Structures are given as C-alpha cells and as structure tokens.
Amino acid sequence: MTLNAQGAVASVLVVDLDDTLVRTDTLAEQFVALVFRKPLAALTLLPTLLRGRAAFKDRLAQLQPLDPAALPYNEPLLDFLRGEKSQSRPIHLVTAAHQSIADAVADHCGLFDSAEGSDAGRNLKGARKAERLAERFPEGFCYAGDSRADLKVWAHAESIVLAGATASVAQDARNLGKPLEAEFGRDRPSPKTWRRALRLHQWTKNLLVFLPLLLSQKFTEPHALLLSVVAFIALGLTASATYLVNDLSDLASDRRHATKRHRPLAAGVLRIEHVAVAVPLLLLLAAGLALATSPILLLGLAGYAVLTLTYTFRLKRLALLDVAALAALYAIRIAIGAAVIGTPQSPWLVTFSLFFFFSMSLAKRYAEIHNLRGGEASRLLPGRGYRTDDGPAVLALGAASSVASVLIVVTYLMEEAFPSNIYARPDWLWVAPFLLMIWVARLWLIAGRGELDEDPIAYAIRDRFSWKLMVPLVGAFVLATLAWP
Numbered sequence: 001m002t003l004n005a006q007g008a009v010a011s012v013l014v015v016d017l018d019d020t021l022v023r024t025d026t027l028a029e030q031f032v033a034l035v036f037r038k039p040l041a042a043l044t045l046l047p048t049l050l051r052g053r054a055a056f057k058d059r060l061a062q063l064q065p066l067d068p069a070a071l072p073y074n075e076p077l078l079d080f081l082r083g084e085k086s087q088s089r090p091i092h093l094v095t096a097a098h099q100s101i102a103d104a105v106a107d108h109c110g111l112f113d114s115a116e117g118s119d120a121g122r123n124l125k126g127a128r129k130a131e132r133l134a135e136r137f138p139e140g141f142c143y144a145g146d147s148r149a150d151l152k153v154w155a156h157a158e159s160i161v162l163a164g165a166t167a168s169v170a171q172d173a174r175n176l177g178k179p180l181e182a183e184f185g186r187d188r189p190s191p192k193t194w195r196r197a198l199r200l201h202q203w204t205k206n207l208l209v210f211l212p213l214l215l216s217q218k219f220t221e222p223h224a225l226l227l228s229v230v231a232f233i234a235l236g237l238t239a240s241a242t243y244l245v246n247d248l249s250d251l252a253s254d255r256r257h258a259t260k261r262h263r264p265l266a267a268g269v270l271r272i273e274h275v276a277v278a279v280p281l282l283l284l285l286a287a288g289l290a291l292a293t294s295p296i297l298l299l300g301l302a303g304y305a306v307l308t309l310t311y312t313f314r315l316k317r318l319a320l321l322d323v324a325a326l327a328a329l330y331a332i333r334i335a336i337g338a339a340v341i342g343t344p345q346s347p348w349l350v351t352f353s354l355f356f357f358f359s360m361s362l363a364k365r366y367a368e369i370h371n372l373r374g375g376e377a378s379r380l381l382p383g384r385g386y387r388t389d390d391g392p393a394v395l396a397l398g399a400a401s402s403v404a405s406v407l408i409v410v411t412y413l414m415e416e417a418f419p420s421n422i423y424a425r426p427d428w429l430w431v432a433p434f435l436l437m438i439w440v441a442r443l444w445l446i447a448g449r450g451e452l453d454e455d456p457i458a459y460a461i462r463d464r465f466s467w468k469l470m471v472p473l474v475g476a477f478v479l480a481t482l483a484w485p
Contacts (some may be wrong), residue, residue, distance in 0.1 A: 011140040011158045013084055013150045014133055015077075015112070017095035017105060020163045022148045023186065023268025026097045029251065031463045032272060034064040036313060038250045060366050061098040069102075069107035070252040072268035077144065077163045078185045081111050092116070094133060096125035125149055139453045140317045142181055148291060153354045184289040187269045196263040198240035198248070198277075198282075206235045208330060208353075209337030216343040217422075217481065224341040231340045235333060238301050241282035242308040243364055249312050253383035258371070262337060293340075300336035304329065305442035307308045319385035323361035330357035348412040349380055356405035360442065362398030369394060395448065402440035409433040431476035435469045 018025045035042040040062055045374045048056045081091055093106050102117030116132075118124045125133060126149040133141055134156045137351045143153050144161035150167050154160050159179040160365040162170050164186035174180065188192075209231045210219075218224040247265045254260040264270035283305070290298035311325040325337065331353045338345050365384070372381055379387045380484070409435045418426045442465070452459060460466040 011142050011263050012090040012092060012137055013081075013139070013142045013161070014092050014094050014145065015161075016143070016145040016147075016150060016163075017093060017097050017102065017117075019186075020144055021074055021093070021105070021109075023074055024166065025272065026066055026101050027060070028272040029071070030064045030066050030101075032248050032251070033066070034060065034154060036067070037064070039313070041278055052123065054118050054123040055120055057098045057118055057123070061100045066101055066104065067252060068104045070255050071105070072255060072266065073109075074184060074186075077161075078109070078111075080161075080182055080184070081109075085111050094124065094129060096123055096129065097458065099334050107264075108409060127152050128437055129153050131214060133157075144182075148172070151176070175221065179456065181268065186268075188263070189270050189274060193264045193269055197244060197270050199243045200236075200240070201461075202239065203232075203236040204241070205330070205457055206232050206239065206333055208333040208338075211349070212338035212343050212346075213341055215346070215349070216338075216341070218341055218343065227340040228298075228337060230289055230293045231300075231336055234297060234301060235304065235336060237282045237286040237289075238305055239308075241279045241286070242305060242312070244279050244282075247307065248272070248275060248314045256382055267318075288320040296339045297336065300332065300339055302334070304332050317383065319386050319390070322385065323358055323365060324446055325353050326361035326364075327358035330360075348408065348416060352405055352408045352412070355408060358400035359398045359405060361454045362394050362401065363443060363452060366391060366394045366398060366447050367450075367452045367456075370447070370452075395444070398447075399444045403437075406433050406437045406440065409436060423481060425480050428476040428480035431472060435473050439466065439469055 009244075015021055019028070031042065034045070045056070045059060045264060048059045061245075085091055090113050091111055092462045093102055093109075093112040095102050095115075095117050099116050099117040100113075102115040104344060106112040106115035106338070116124065122128065133143070133153060133364055140158035142148070142159040142161060143157040144163050145153060146162070146164040150165075151172055153171070154173050154176055159181050160173055160176070161181050162173060162183040164184065165173065170183070175230070202224055210228050213219050213224060213228045220394040246264070247263060251266060254263055260266060265272070286301055287298060290301055309328060311322065311329075315325045316322045326394060331350055334349060334353050335345060365381075365386060367382070369386055369388055372388055379389065381387065390405065413426070413429055413433070417423060417429055420461060422427065443452070443460075
C-alpha cells in the first residue's frame with residue numbers, strides 16, 4: 001500500500017481522463033472524427049448543444065464510437081498507476097467523458113477497479129464530480145487531474161496528483177494545502193512545435209511557383225519577381241492550413257504509424273482547439289495577401305484548397321485517385337506561378353509536371369507499402385486504398401510515369417525549345433533529360449531496396465546526390481540562356 005506524507009495508508013486513487021490520463025480531449029476527438037467521416041451528421045448534431053453538454057456527449061457517443069487504442073496516453077502517469085496497482089491500491093477512472101468512453105478506456109488499460117462517466121442527464125465535471133466522489137468515497141480519496149475545473153475536486157480530496165496541469169492551475173492546487181503525491185508535466189506548444197505542425201520544410205515544394213518566372217526569363221522584372229514571392233508565401237500559408245486539416249483527419253492512423261505518431265497533433269502536444277483557431281487564421285492571411293496583390297492568385301489558392309480538402313475528405317482513401325490528386329496539386333502550384341506573372345501556360349510544362357509528380361506520389365505510396373509489408377500489420381494500408389500486395393503494381397506504374405516525364409522533356413526540346421530560338425545555345429539543354437533520367441532511375445532503385453524516405457521531395461532536399469545533380473543542371477540552363485562569344 002502507498003503511504004501519504006503523514007505515514008497513514010493512502011486513500012483510493014481517482015483518475016481523470018481528458019488531458020490527464022490521455023493527452024487530448026476525447027470529446028473533441030470524437031467530434032473531429034465524425035466531421036471527417038459524416039460531415040452532415042456532425043452538422044445536424046450541433047443543435048443538440050442547446051439541450052446541454054451531457055445530451056451532446058450522449059448523442060455523439062452513439063454516432064461516433066472512439067477507439068481507446070488510438071489515444072495518446074500519458075505514459076509517465078500510466079507507469080505511476082501501474083506501480084500503485086502493484087501495491088493493491090484501489091484505482092478508479094472518473095471522467096466527464098461519456099460512460100461508453102470511460103468503459104472503453106478502462107477495458108483497454110486494465111488498471112481500474114471501476115469507470116464512471118457522464119450520461120444523457122449528467123455532465124460529471126467540476127462541482128458535480130466533487131459531490132459524486134465525496135459521496136462514493138466518504139473515507140477520502142486522492143485525485144489525479146489537470147484543469148481549473150478540477151480545483152473543486154481537489155478541495156474535497158485527501159491528496160493530489162497533478163498530471164499535465166498548467167503552472168497557474170498547479171500553483172492554485174498547491175495553495176489548497178493538500179499533500180502532493182506526484183506531479184507529471186506536459187509538453188506545451190513551442191515555436192518548434194508549430195514549425196513541425198505547419199510543415200514549414202514542405203514550403204520548398206512551393207518553389208514551383210518560380211518555375212514559370214524562370215522559364216519565361218522574367219526574373220529580371222522586379223514586379224514579376226514580387227508577385228511570385230507573394231504567391232509563394234500565400235501558397236505556403238494555405239498549404240500549412242491544409243496540412244493541419246489533414247493531420248486532424250489522420251489522427252487515428254498517424255498514431256499507429258511508426259514515425260507519424262510523433263507529429264505534434266498525434267502526440268497530443270498540439271491541441272485540437274489550437275488547430276481550430278490556426279486553420280482559419282492562416283487561410284485569412286493567405287487570402288489577404290492575394291487580395292492585396294492579385295485577384296487571380298486568390299482564385300488559384302481557392303482551387304488549391306478545395307482540391308486539398310477533397311483529397312483529405314475522400315480521395316486519399318481511393319487508390320490511384322489519391323496520387324492523381326497529389327500530382328494535380330503540384331501542377332496547380334506551377335499554374336499559379338504562371339498566372340500571377342501573366343505568362344501563358346505551357347502545355348509541355350503542365351504535361352511534364354503531371355507525369356513527374358504522379359510518379360513521385362506513387363513513390364511515396366510505395367515506400368508506405370514497403371514499410372508496412374516489413375512489419376506485422378494487416379494487409380490494408382491504414383487510411384489509404386492500398387494493400388501490401390499492391391507494391392509491384394505501384395512500383396511499375398511509378399517507374400513508367402518517371403520515364404514518361406523524361407520523354408516529355410526530350411520531346412519538348414526537339415519540338416519547341418530548339419525551333420523557337422528562345423535560347424541562345426539550346427544544345428546545353430540536353431543536359432536536363434540526361435540528369436533527370438539519372439535522378440529518377442536512382443530514386444526507384446532506392447525505393448525498390450526499401451531505403452526511400454516516405455516523401456521523395458523531402459528526401460531529394462536532404463539528399464546530397466540530388467544537389468550534386470542540380471549544380472550542372474543550373475549551369476547548363478545558364479549556358480543555354482546567355483549569349484556568349
């Protein structure tokens with residue numbers, strides 16, 4: 001048995017669920033899951049709030065069960081509970097979450113003597129929870145919680161466990177003068193957390209908006225350069241907003257993934273309500289930049305956002321349509337870059353980008369399939385429309401698309417670049433398809449060995465060999481463009 005500060009046998013231990021035992025709010029998790037699974041059902045559920053939070057939780061529990069295995073648990077607290085359980089201390093889960101959630105989590109953890117939650121007529125939080133615990137455990141209890149509402153419970157408790165409480169709540173709890181049995185901190189969002197969540201490193205993909213500026217040779221025009229820079233920033237803000245939405249939709253599958261489970265939202269470092277504020281703010285900033293510079297940019301951003309959300313809600317679960325959508329998103333970046341500087345869309349560039357990025361998206365799926373196939377997992381790729389035995393077909397399609405993109409570059413050089421006399425010395429451009437062929441061949445060779453990072457673009461950015469190929473490619477373009485004796 002555990003002894004308190006006075007040496008007496010400690011009381012039963014009561015544990016809260018939301019933001020204490022788990023690093024998230026289960027109500028928000030349920031509602032977000034329902035939004036992505038059945039958006040209309042989520043919309044029709046909102047009027048239930050007029051009847052109170054208890055009625056809302058009860059109805060939501062019927063519409064969207066929650067998988068306890070997909071929740072981010074407070075592992076240090078769990079270790080503490082296991083230690084107390086080993087000493088035969090009674091442990092009870094009492095939460096404002098719905099009774100069905102409390103039962104599911106208790107069954108999953110296997111640590112609790114009982115589980116009690118809210119029902120259709122009672123929201124077990126704050127004062128109501130304090131009254132209920134005083135009624136159930138008149139001999140006294142220790143309470144593990146985190147929120148300001150828990151201060152009313154701690155006021156009736158014999159001792160305190162702090163698990164994820166903010167500094168102000170923790171200080172107020174200490175001021176109650178109750179013995180503190182244990183304290184467990186929680187990672188708070190930092191600039192580094194937001195940098196990871198917003199995928200700022202993925203903004204490198206938006207450099208594609210500068211490609212039309214480069215190919216049209218307008219990079220010496222200050223106004224055109226400024227428009228391209230604004231398009232890059234606005235597109236980055238829009239993309240970051242959509243990344244957050246995508247992370248919300250993938251919460252359950254990300255937490256089962258070997259690396260994605262460490263993402264800020266999946267790990268519970270970033271809260272769902274933080275994302276609910278950040279997404280509209282980012283989109284408003286992007287729209288403001290577009291309206292201040294180029295209305296056509298706003299149209300392009302809207303198209304990008306609509307296609308991304310369509311991908312998030314539906315297309316990413318459909319094999320091949322998902323990679324086609326990703327390829328289209330890359331092509332939209334190039335189209336936006338051309339539109340803002342007023343240069344005509346090149347059918348060659350559009351066709352090349354669709355085939356090339358279709359192959360890159362397939363490479364990403366192949367890496368995911370390969371990694372899943374190597375572990376003890378089901379044959380279905382979580383959250384996607386692929387199976388582990390689709391690997392050979394995905395590899396063949398991806399490699400074929402890569403070769404097609406190289407052939408498109410060759411055809412462009414022969415049919416348009418050379419006859420147009422745009423370039424002073426066009427023969428130097430033959431370096432481009434040769435280096436591209438080497439790069440895509442190496443990419444698929446690495447993919448076939450199972451050594452490819454899941455995002456080929458991110459892999460290329462970090463890959464030294466890719467940068468070594470970039471140097472002669474840029475040099476050849478400069479030599480082809482400049483007139484020299």
